[in-house]
Amino acid sequence: MESTLTQIPSMTWELIQQQLKYVETNSVFYREKFQQLGISVDKLLPKDFTKFSITTKEELATRNKDFICVPKSEIIDYVTTSGTLGEPVTFALNEADLQRLAANEEKSFQLAEVTLEDVVQITTTLDRRFMAGMAYFLGLRKLGAGLVRVGSGVPELQWDSIKRFQPTYLVAVPSFLIKLGKYAKDHGIDCKNTSIKAAICIGESLRDENFKLNALGKKIEELWGIELFSTYASTEMSTAFTECEAHEGNHILEDLIYTEIVDEQGNLVKDGEVGELVITTLGIETMPLVRYATGDLVKKITSPCKCGRQGARLSSVLGRKKHLIKFKGTSIYPPQITEALADWPGIDLHLVKVSTSEVGTDHLEVILPNSFPKEELATLKPHLRAKLRVVPEIVFWEFEKLQQTVFNPKHRKPIRFIDERTQGDKI
Ligand SMILES: [Zn+2]
Structure with missing residues (x-):
């Protein structure tokens, strides 16, 4: 296990250390935790990183304010988690976090081959305390692509916008693409003959563990005949994992997040084995998380990607630990x-x-x-x-x-x- 841990690349370890020093100084929660564990960040070696106990969802919910590292006057945006595993939890972002979110989403759209020439129609909500909707807007703005903010639901307005603005991409929850397709069928619209060439999908898995489209993915492909890019993200991670054109796993943005996959006992599993994703956010100022257990079961793929990009990828979420x-x-x-x-x-x-x-x-x-x-x-x-x-x-x-x-x-x-x-x- 230690041999895997010492393989934390030195650049990544520097970023992890910076984040640890930052939370040691600014987070009530982590300062207490480090004291209890007898950890001094300055003397910490990469192999000792697992000595940090896991941060749990329960800790994040019950000690929410103790995670905040900046004064209230610095906070700009308040959001909540989706509440998939219980009550929604509050998250806050300052200017630097919003800029990081924009950079994260710009990279995510670039992985899905969105360029300046594209117009992207966002069919998810931008409000309702939803971080991702704002992230899409900020990322596309940074990238300079065109964007249409239709928001969630309202198939009639979605189709009117597709005709009017000729978008090339949709950002959508997969089930909504089915709903939109059905509306089209009932109204004599041919889904396969529109300006849309691809959809960037969130919230539901599209592929199985061998990267093949699952039943939901196949249904959308049959209905629309478009390319489907799978993504995986959450409010807690404030980072998106996105497929490239090879569609063989979601690329990890390693300068923004450090990922570990662990078994029931919290030990690292071998690459390619299913385990719970544990994350450490990098570069976050308002609510950074250290070794946070997501509850999501995934696999890490370290074999080189066909696209030639460096770094590992994550599979789709194969299940929730608690479920x-x-x-x-x-x-x-x-x-x-x-x-x-x-x-x-x-x-x-x-x-x-x-x-x-x-x-x-x-x-x-x-x-x-x-x-x-x-x-x-x-x-x-x-x-x-x-x-x-x-x-x-x-x-x-x-x-x-x-x-x-x-x-x-x-x-x-x-x-x-x-x-x-x-x-x-x-x-
Ligand atoms: Zn790739």
Whole structure:
């Protein structure tokens, strides 16, 4: 394990040290933590970096203000996390952080081959306390590309803007591209014959661990016939990981973030193995994080990318650590269920629900709309067994109720999973 740690490149180690010195001086939370751990940043060696215990989501939520390193008068923008694993957490940014965010997103758009000549239509919200929407705006402005701020929803306005401004890229949540495609079909618009050549997608995985398009990705490709760039980002990381034209993993912007992949015990896993992503943000002034456990399960790919860029990449998120379901002796993550259902023709809407049974075990349900033809259950169940090794209980809801639960206007992303075991997580 130590041999991997000592391989922190010296340039990266300098950036990590700068960030550590900065939080030691300015963050109440980290100053206390370093004192408790008996760590002096000046004397720290790269191999000792793991002596820092992990920073948890719970610590970030309960001691939120103690993470802030700048006076209130310096703070410009307040945002919150998406709340995928609980209540949203506050984040704040100063001028330097907004500039870093712009530089991060400029690099991200460049990876997706956006140039000055392009016009990018943003179909995600720019407000509602959402960091990414502002990051897109700042990044495109820095890059100098054209941009259209349509915001989330409203397919009619999206299509009007596509006709009017002839954008070449869309920034979108994948499920919304399906919705937009359906609207087009119903209104005689040919999705495959527009100015759009690619979409930069956020919030939902498009590829499996072998970089092949998953069922959602395939559906979008069939509908639109455009190139799809997958990205992975979060408010806590304040950094985006984006695919290049090779589409074989999301490139890590190594001057902005340091990444480690760890197992259940917190030890580094081998490159290419699945583990939890732990991040240390670099260059952040207001709320820097040191060895923060994201809860996201990913793989790091260190083999050279076909595009020729240096550095490692991350896979799509393969699951959330906290969402592991143990059903009838089988371990399953919700995205596997979504993927198995997405292959089935005619299932456009579904919800996965896990609760605690009377005997204390996980109980797994798949909720489908009432309109699902019941005679298909005889073939759907063996399909699920083949994909998941177990068959969840299948439950039917009224279409409207299911639609409203999945596309809840209070959430930025569709809700595909309800966890009633503890605090009712939704993703
Ligand atoms: Zn590449």
